[in-house]
Amino acid sequence: MNPLEAKLKEKSIAPTAMRVVVLDFLLKQSAALSLTELELGMHRTDRVTLYRTIRTFEEHGLVHRIEDGSGVTKFAMCQTSCNVDGHHDLHIHFYCTQCKETHCLPKTHIPEVSLPSGYLALDTQLIVKGLCGSCNVAIT
Numbered sequence: 011m012n013p014l015e016a017k018l019k020e021k022s023i024a025p026t027a028m029r030v031v032v033l034d035f036l037l038k039q040s041a042a043l044s045l046t047e048l049e050l051g052m053h054r055t056d057r058v059t060l061y062r063t064i065r066t067f068e069e070h071g072l073v074h075r076i077e078d079g080s081g082v083t084k085f086a087m088c089q090t091s092c093n094v095d096g097h098h099d100l101h102i103h104f105y106c107t108q109c110k111e112t113h114c115l116p117k118t119h120i121p122e123v124s125l126p127s128g129y130l131a132l133d134t135q136l137i138v139k140g141l142c143g144s145c146n147v148a149i150t
């Protein structure tokens with residue numbers, strides 16, 4: 011079996027041609043992408059189909075969304091521990107104010123936040139802003 015199809019099946023996603031193409035594109039990215047960037051990077055796709063594909067990926071723990079404060083939602087690949095039951099890799103994201111790229115920092119987990127009783131957390135985002143490795147080198 012094609013490794014891309016295998017990766018989709020691993021997350022219980024039926025490997026349609028469209029999903030394989032989107033996954034292939036996502037795996038080639040070094041930074042998180044917005045829906046618009048995905049659309050621009052992948053020709054011959056319409057926005058609605060692309061959005062539906064990303065939603066399916068998100069629901070099955072293949073990608074996660076990132077709100078980095080730039081105003082647009084971005085998406086990045088998940089770790090293997092995420093699945094249809096939920097995302098289990100809450101990690102910090104780094105937003106570079108110079109190149110505007112957002113990167114996952116999967117080794118830096120978000121600490122458990124204590125909430126008042128009766129409160130239920132559905133999503134936790136922790137963004138660190140600054141200069142990424144390449145931009146920091148370029149400036150100094």
Ligand SMILES: [Zn+2]
Binds near residue numbers: 106107110111143146
């Ligand atoms: Zn940068």
Ligand SMILES: [Zn+2]
Binds near residue numbers: 076
């Ligand atoms: Zn991430």
